[in-house]
Amino acid sequence: MQCICGASILADDKFCEECGTPLTASKPPTAIDKCEKCGAGIDSEGYCCQCGFRQEPPVHDWLEVIINSQLAGVSDRGLKHSRNEDFLALQQLNDSQPNILVVCDGVSSSEKPDLAAKTAAETTCLALANAWEIGENSASAIKSAFATALANVCNISYRNSGDLEPPSTTIVAAIVQEGIATIGWLGDSRAYWISAHSHQQLTQDDSWLTEVVAAGKISEAEARLSPKAHAITRWLGADAVEDAVPSIVKFTIPDSGYLILCSDGLWNYTLDAAHLANLVQRSPDRDAIGISRTLVEFARNCGGHDNITVAVLCL
Amino acid sequence: MSHQFKAEVFQNQYLPQGAREVDAIMTITVEKGDSGVATGHNGRLFGIICDTSGSMGGDKIHAAKDAMIKIVNLLPEDAHFFIVTGAGKANVVFPVSPATTEKKQEAIAAIKSTLANGGTLMSTWLAQALTQFKKMPSAVRQALLLTDGQNDDSDEKSLKKVLLECEGVFQCDCRGVGTDWRVAQLQEIASKLLGTTDIIPSAAMIESDFRAILEKAMSKNVSDVALRLWTPQGAKVLFCKQVSPDIVDLTHRHKPVKPQMVDYPTGAWGSNESRDYHFCIEVNPGNIGDEMLAGRASLVYTLNGTETKVAEARILATWTDDEAKSTKIDRRVAHYTGQAELAQSIQEGLEARARNDIELATAKLGKAVKLAHESGNEATAKLLKTVVEIEDAPTGTVRLKREVAKEDAMALETRSTKTTRIAKSPN
Ligand SMILES: [Zn+2]
Ligand SMILES: [Zn+2]
Numbered sequence: 001m002q003c004i005c006g007a008s009i010l011a012d013d014k015f016c017e018e019c020g021t022p023l024t025a026s027k028p029p030t031a032i033d034k035c036e037k038c039g040a041g042i043d044s045e046g047y048c049c050q051c052g053f054r055q056e057p058p059v060h061d062w063l064e065v066i067i068n069s070q071l072a073g074v075s076d077r078g079l080k081h082s083r084n085e086d087f088l089a090l091q092q093l094n095d096s097q098p099n100i101l102v103v104c105d106g107v108s109s110s111e112k113p114d115l116a117a118k119t120a121a122e123t124t125c126l127a128l129a130n131a132w133e134i135g136e137n138s139a140s141a142i143k144s145a146f147a148t149a150l151a152n153v154c155n156i157s158y159r160n161s162g163d164l165e166p167p168s169t170t171i172v173a174a175i176v177q178e179g180i181a182t183i184g185w186l187g188d189s190r191a192y193w194i195s196a197h198s199h200q201q202l203t204q205d206d207s208w209l210t211e212v213v214a215a216g217k218i219s220e221a222e223a224r225l226s227p228k229a230h231a232i233t234r235w236l237g238a239d240a241v242e243d244a245v246p247s248i249v250k251f252t253i254p255d256s257g258y259l260i261l262c263s264d265g266l267w268n269y270t271l272d273a274a275h276l277a278n279l280v281q282r283s284p285d286r287d288a289i290g291i292s293r294t295l296v297e298f299a300r301n302c303g304g305h306d307n308i309t310v311a312v313l314c315l
Numbered sequence: 316m317s318h319q320f321k322a323e324v325f326q327n328q329y330l331p332q333g334a335r336e337v338d339a340i341m342t343i344t345v346e347k348g349d350s351g352v353a354t355g356h357n358g359r360l361f362g363i364i365c366d367t368s369g370s371m372g373g374d375k376i377h378a379a380k381d382a383m384i385k386i387v388n389l390l391p392e393d394a395h396f397f398i399v400t401g402a403g404k405a406n407v408v409f410p411v412s413p414a415t416t417e418k419k420q421e422a423i424a425a426i427k428s429t430l431a432n433g434g435t436l437m438s439t440w441l442a443q444a445l446t447q448f449k450k451m452p453s454a455v456r457q458a459l460l461l462t463d464g465q466n467d468d469s470d471e472k473s474l475k476k477v478l479l480e481c482e483g484v485f486q487c488d489c490r491g492v493g494t495d496w497r498v499a500q501l502q503e504i505a506s507k508l509l510g511t512t513d514i515i516p517s518a519a520m521i522e523s524d525f526r527a528i529l530e531k532a533m534s535k536n537v538s539d540v541a542l543r544l545w546t547p548q549g550a551k552v553l554f555c556k557q558v559s560p561d562i563v564d565l566t567h568r569h570k571p572v573k574p575q576m577v578d579y580p581t582g583a584w585g586s587n588e589s590r591d592y593h594f595c596i597e598v599n600p601g602n603i604g605d606e607m608l609a610g611r612a613s614l615v616y617t618l619n620g621t622e623t624k625v626a627e628a629r630i631l632a633t634w635t636d637d638e639a640k641s642t643k644i645d646r647r648v649a650h651y652t653g654q655a656e657l658a659q660s661i662q663e664g665l666e667a668r669a670r671n672d673i674e675l676a677t678a679k680l681g682k683a684v685k686l687a688h689e690s691g692n693e694a695t696a697k698l699l700k701t702v703v704e705i706e707d708a709p710t711g712t713v714r715l716k717r718e719v720a721k722e723d724a725m726a727l728e729t730r731s732t733k734t735t736r737i738a739k740s741p742n
Contacts, residue, residue: 038548045629047608050575052547052598054606 064289065090065311071099072288073311074296078265079304086263086309087117089125093132098177100128101311105189105263107168107235111158116167119156120236123149124173138175139248142184145173146236146246154238168237171246172203172261176313179253184246186234188264189309192273195257199277202251206234230264253315258291265308266299288312318537318586319346320614322626325647328633329640330600336553337596337609339630340647344589345537357453357619359394360411361532362444362485366462368402371431375463375492378518382525383426389529390414395454397447398422401440402433411450437466437504438473441481448485453619455538455583456485458508459528461521463492466500478507483539486582488528490515491729494721498728506563509582512729516722534585537616541578542592543624545611548575551597555579558651559591562658562732578615591736593651598632607632647737650690654734657686657695661731665724668702668715677703677715685711692735698727 035042040050047054061077061084071092077084085106092099104121106113127148131141149171156167170187181202183191188205204210208231209223223229234243253259258280270276276295283294292310299308326339363386365379383398390396391414398409408425412418440460448456466474481487487508489501492515505512515524542565546552557563569577581590598609610630615622635641664679680703687696688708696708701723703713 045608048547050548052550052608053601054608 063088064292066289067092069287069289070314071101071312072292073101073103073261073309074289074292075309076265076296076300076304076307078307079300081305081307083114084307085113085117086265086307087114087121088261088309088311089121090311091125091129093129098132098138098175099313100125100173100175101259101261101313102128102171102173103189103261103263103309103311104172104236105170105187105265105307105309107165107170107187107232107237110165110168110237112156112167113169115156116153116169116237119152119167120149120169120171123152124171128173128175132175132177138177138180138182139184139250141175142173142182142246142248146171146184146186146244150236150241150244153236154241166238168235168239170232170263171236174259174261174313176253176259176315181251181253181259182248183251184248186236186244186246187232188230190262190264190267192260192262192276193251193253193257194260194273194277194280195255196281197255198257199273201273202249204247205232206247207232256315258288259313259315260291260295261311262295263307263309265304265306266295266310268306269299269302286314288314318584318625320344320584320626321346322612322614322628324612324628324630325645326630327641327643327645327648328631329635329637329643330632331638331641332603332634332636333600334634334641335597335600337594337598337630337632338645338648338652339594339596339610340558340645340651341592341594341612341628341630342589343592343614343626345584345586347586358451358455359391359533359535360448360451360454360456360485361390361394361396361529362447362456362458363396363398364440364444364458364460364487365398365400365429366402366435366440366464367400367406367429367431367433368435368462368464369432370435370464370495374518376429376431378521379461379492380426380429382521384423385522386525386529387414387419387422387426389526390419391533394533395451396422397444398426399440399443399447400429401435401437401443402431403436403439404433405439405443407443407447411447435462435464435467436470436473437462438470438477441474441477441487441504444487445477445481445484448481452484455535457532457535457583458485458487458510459525459532460487460489460501460504461492461515462489462496462501464495465497474504478504482507483580486510488512488532490521490524490528491725492516492518492521494725498725502729509563509580511561514722514725514729516726531585534588535583536585538583539618540581540584540614540616540625542581543572543576543578543613543615544569544594545576546596547598547607547609549599550575550609552577553595553597554593555595556593556655557581557590558593558654559589559734559736561734562655565592581614591647591651593648593655594630596630601632601634603634603636605634650737651734653686653690654692657683657690657692658731658734660686661695661699661727665702665728668724673715677713680715681711681713683711684708684713690735692733694733694735695731698723698730702727 035048038051063075066072073088075086089102102121102124104117106117124145127145170189172185172189174183188207191202208228213220283291291312295310323342394414397411409422488510489505489512501512554566565579609632613627660679660683667676706712
């Protein structure tokens with residue numbers, strides 16, 4: 001057997017050892033159900049009912065949001081970080097239209113990044129819904145929603161001393177109605193379009209890497225090796241109020257497919273949009289939550305070094 | 316009425332690599348509250364078991380009869396009571412009755428006509444008491460046993476047998492008046508029946524002691540409470556002891572509930588009561604970084620056949636290579652380990668003294684003086700002073716007293732298991 005990446009795989013492999021693609025139907029690791037020391041059951045506090053050993057790692061910080069079969073998402077702590085500093089918010093208004101997706105990735109070097117991400121995601125989702133209700137056009141709705149989110153993030157109290165950075169987060173938000181997705185962002189959380197016929201990255205990271213590559217200074221391969229490769233140049237936070245002007249794109253949905261928003265915990269492990277498209281196509285479950293779980297599982301299998309968040313809208 | 320049980324565990328959960336023993340002190344307190352578990356009971360039954368053998372004649376039987384009459388008068392109206400007197404055989408002087416004014420008068424008349432004569436076969440007394448207690452199986456059931464002498468040697472087997480039958484049916488505090496009784500004998504009865512043992516040196520002191528026992532008995536609200544312990548597979552409970560207010564070894568009193576789970580009896584509990592228990596559990600050691608649930612201790616009480624869990628606490632073990640963490644001994648564990656050592660030193664010291672082994676007795680009682688001093692157990696320190704001359708308490712330097720009143724040695728022996736609680740703040 002062969003994986004999509006070309007590596008050979010065995011019949012009972014759970015994922016490709018070369019590229020990490022999951023090869024079996026995925027399900028959320030809500031709880032470990034068997035003791036790894038003796039095989040007995042685990043109690044609700046995480047201790048083995050028989051030998052008493054606590055099961056590590058305690059799996060939590062796995063957040064699933066399921067609006068319906070078309071709209072869902074997963075945010076996971078990953079395997080290396082001690083907490084989940086990502087967050088996502090989803091909403092569908094009026095049965096069918098519009099759909100709202102928001103993914104935020106708290107900036108680890110700032111104070112209370114988890115709270116910044118949660119505040120920004122929830123505020124933005126609510127503000128977008130309110131703006132749509134009063135008939136604001138989608139681009140200005142995104143601008144005003146980001147402004148409201150920024151104000152709320154600036155209001156998070158934190159130890160304001162020395163060189164601590166105020167609570168900060170990246171954000172990518174999409175409002176989708178009548179075949180058009182309007183997407184705004186700050187930082188390096190991304191949006192992709194994936195369908196049977198086409199795939200593309202819809203956002204351009206606000207990052208040092210993207211800027212130097214766009215400026216033609218160095219190649220992307222070289223830039224990826226730099227310690228600054230993950231440095232972001234824009235974010236939502238009290239120390240970047242002037243720069244918090246989101247980039248906005250309008251994308252006309254060409255056919256049926258998937259709009260995917262994600263944090264770098266996922267896209268760090270994808271080679272490009274084509275790789276992501278392959279992963280989506282290989283997902284055993286075709287609904288939004290199934291694809292979200294598949295992609296998160298993929299990132300975990302690749303090492304899960306960062307928090308992983310994926311939101312999917314099936315169109 | 317409702318009662319709030321609280322269980323708290325104190326321990327150092329960190330163990331060095333390969334260590335297997337987990338020590339923990341569990342403090343259980345009961346508070347009256349609105350939010351706690353409803354712990355109603357179906358009445359209180361108090362039994363008086365009084366020695367009327369020939370040796371009780373004279374002052375003792377007079378004082379005992381006076382004390383029993385006072386107690387009967389003090390019984391609250393909503394309680395039930397009975398009186399059994401015993402010599403070579405037992406006599407139900409007054410069967411189970413409500414403590415109404417009329418019944419109290421009848422009982423007092425019966426007490427007055429009691430005479431002292433005959434031998435001492437305690438098994439018959441307890442067997443009669445058992446019959447009475449079985450009439451009110453859902454009540455809070457407590458008894459008081461008073462004697463002045465030794466049980467007849469021929470009764471040993473029967474006593475053991477009847478104790479097994481009484482275990483769990485009622486609780487019994489034992490009192491020895493004078494100095495002709497044997498401490499070990501009464502302690503065997505009291506400990507099986509989850510009661511205390513003490514000496515009443517002179518007949519004149521019976522009344523105040525009886526009052527105290529009755530008061531304590533009437534404060535109990537929740538009966539038949541078990542300490543339920545879950546341990547991991549392969550673990551062994553090295554000991555389980557009540558360590559405060561006094562030491563009661565429960566290690567071999569466990570009843571299996573299901574695999575890995577046993578119940579230890581704790582008897583009845585009163586409002587605002589607090590006790591400490593010491594667990595020592597041997598487990599299969601984990602690797603560095605492993606965390607284990609070494610025990611889950613809960614309190615379970617049974618009312619009308621229904622079990623209710625009223626409090627729970629966890630005993631943990633975590634293996635670490637950080638010596639700063641693993642070498643620390645929990646203050647409470649250290650304190651009660653010291654109190655147990657204190658009680659044991661007194662027992663061994665008194666035994667050595669009885670054998671005329673002056674050297675060992677001096678060493679053991681000296682160590683006891685040192686431990687009592689260190690832990691601030693003033694009550695025990697005071698009792699020790701009746702047996703030894705203390706030259707220097709901090710080092711435990713003592714000399715045995717040549718003349719020791721028998722009642723003082725017996726008081727030390729019976730009360731050596733009383734412990735102090737640890738001071739609130741460490742110094
Ligand atoms: Zn592969
Ligand atoms: Zn196990």
